[in-house]
Amino acid sequence: MMQAAPKKDRVNSSHQTFILSSDNYYGQEANKNFMSPTWCKKFMECEAEALAELRGDWIPDPDEDKTNLLVGNYLHSYFESAKAHEEFISNHSKEMISTRGKTKGQLKSDYKVADAMIDSLKNDKTFTQLYQGEKESIVTGVISGVKWMGKLDCLNLDRGYFIDLKTTQELSKRFWDSRRHRWVPFVLKYDYQLQMAVYRELVKQQYGIECEPYIVAVTKQSPPDKAVITIPHEYMEDALQRIDEQLPHFEDVIAGVQAPVPCGSCAYCREHKQLENIISVDDLLDS
Ligand SMILES: [Zn+2]
Known part of the structure; x- marks a missing residue:
């Protein structure tokens, strides 16, 4: 008897029983049905780690990741809507308020930094004019034969752009990139060009409009620095090329x-x- 082919939920098919929404976007079912920039980057970094994490057998760095992630979400919720921000605060007040020492009852220092970052953007004329459009907009489409999902911080179809908010240490911080064998800025280090390329493609498929991606970066320095950043199109084309080469293997x-x-x-x-x-001593460093 022939063995049944393994089920590949995400490969493009006409039947769709799972409906993606803002309530289930970050859930296991969504990841079963759609590839996303976050997961694709995880597989590019380490297939073994990504698979274990996707299956729920491995949780990366639970303590360190959590504060960074929460601070990022705190900032995002502010610029989504007053309601989203209130909801975030009421759901996470325990993690956000100090319970010990001199600072008992006060906002923890990470969130004070986040408040300074929020102030820096909300008081900026260019930012407030630019950050107009649909917030937390979900887009889907097919890239390299696989269904993908994306969630855009701010999509402005009328003016033809979308924005992703990023928090970072310092705008000019250098990171060693062992793939390119050179120093790169944070945008390339974290492969944000891949995320932007995927979002751009999904927006094009869903709405028929080619949008320009902008990264609005704000730093954790005191006071915060900020910038609106564009990505050269060849970087995004390179990212789509890498996806095309590696995705069939990841799906397998x-x-x-x-x-x-x-x-x-x-x-x-x-x-x-x-x-x-x-191994030889010569194998110890990234070449
Ligand atoms: Zn690994």
């Missing part, structure tokens, strides 16, 4: 047809490492 890994390739250096890989080879 997710479907269990191919084994995930471990990166060998992330927290997941270190925890599961078994000594096998003896």
